[in-house]
Amino acid sequence: MGTLIVTEAELRSCLPIDKGSLTAIERSFSWISEGRVSMPPVMHIDIDDGSAVDTKGAFVDGLEHLAVKVATGFFRNPQIGLPSCSSIIALMNAKTGAFDCIFLDNGYLMNLRTGLAGAVAAKHLAPKRVTTVGVVGTGVQARYQIESLALVRRFERLLVFGRNTASVSSYCAEMTGLLGIPVEPCQSLAELVTFAQIVVTTTPATEPIIMAEWLHSDLHITAMGSDLPGKQELHSNILESADVVVCDVFDQCVIGGELQNLGEGGGTILEIGAIISGAEQFSRPTDAVTICDLTGTGAQDTAIAVEAFDRVKAAKLGTSL
């Protein structure tokens, strides 16, 4: 029994954004709320100038495999024409520790599972009827989030806000082609929030960019940009004025997510896994404002790696070494 080595191209060929991969990520949230996950804090190796190597992993009781992901973020790479982020995932047999598979995914599985997590949030929390979606940011996750969202909600129009005009233009062209609907630049964030029933924020902001006074009835916001101490996309007033605030892992979100700015006010905060598993009865109130704070989990990495391994074996892909 060797180790199967799988490249990004092989992964892209057999594991696109689809209902199966969505279900895999949806399930990973339930694992957490069911207490089946052994998931240590992220191992963070500081390089310099903000570059870092972050390792996450999770064992899930009852699964045949567990995964550890090593992810790199080198933010001066774009200056020399390279992508900032890359990653590998090691998939181990949960009974023997054998390294059954290594995914050389260059960040693909990470982007995929992060985008799908946003769609899972919208599936369970967003209004059923949506005409307009707004996305903040024009990077990789602005693409993965919206393409994934299209699996769970039909929408007629996508508004996008970004600071770089060229990036906004190419995003609009690309996503119009992909989604087959109008994708339009928005001049202000206030306008974007006003017109949308679903807003997804995908920025590395460290100051609030979405304000409470823009909220309106029948609105869901997923904030997936903040994942480290000091990051913030939503004004903290929003956490207090929303009808429902949901997160992926409470203990992680209060450290690195939007919940780090949680004041004394506000109501109960639910973990989305409890809603998915049915442990918490949840039915979206009519006209409500709902918020979901996503920071990303090692359980998602294990979930996407397990799904990828199944697909790769079925398609007889990979190189055994």
Next chain:
Amino acid sequence: MGTLIVTEAELRSCLPIDKGSLTAIERSFSWISEGRVSMPPVMHIDIDDGSAVDTKGAFVDGLEHLAVKVATGFFRNPQIGLPSCSSIIALMNAKTGAFDCIFLDNGYLMNLRTGLAGAVAAKHLAPKRVTTVGVVGTGVQARYQIESLALVRRFERLLVFGRNTASVSSYCAEMTGLLGIPVEPCQSLAELVTFAQIVVTTTPATEPIIMAEWLHSDLHITAMGSDLPGKQELHSNILESADVVVCDVFDQCVIGGELQNLGEGGGTILEIGAIISGAEQFSRPTDAVTICDLTGTGAQDTAIAVEAFDRVKAAKLGTSL
């Protein structure tokens, strides 16, 4: 630029226990004492029944690469004829984060660097003239430690103590062949310590097995078995009565090494990196008893991975994917 995938067999063919690999590990201790290492705590994923996946890594300022090692310990494996431990190491470019190489080493690099670390300790701390070496334990590290030790000290006889008679016999046969000297079983630990000038302990003991009353002049002990809270090979009296106590990383040894049993007494404890780099002037006192507590570091993993990458490239080994 793909990722080079290197197998255990390829590593064994180009990176044996030799002076070059010894120098690589020796250097890694200096890096720590020079403050060049960014090394987070181990990421520990608890499986069950004591099985675990432990991830270590270190960035070393000035090196072209950094490494993250994912190591598995599944202690029921021997019941089904499998080795308990395996590992992979991911080698990343320190400027871009690119995954330049993955070593599918099955624990080989970990065993190698751990054995070499013991030899580095003996090189700097043990008596120059040695006739008899004693090793406690008959497992993988009892082999790597002694084969590595032979790089830095000549000795005429090896005594071995183990609880399983069959394991002791096969160890003696194998090591006699390897070293070309008598390798003899010892009936008691007291006897082993009494006759030896260098003792290496390689056990998973959780109670002291080496007692202070057996110490004698002109003796060096390297304890490399304890690496987690609750493990202990040396009676804590030994730390107080020895002339010199040295460790790899003080902060780590007081948590998982012999130093976790350090009482109020005893003298200064040096890190071996400070001795190697010359930051601490050290000259072994005549007739002294010296102790070295080794727990293993992410810097060693980076050091052995960097050395391995150089050898693999020079030998044109590996598969680029």
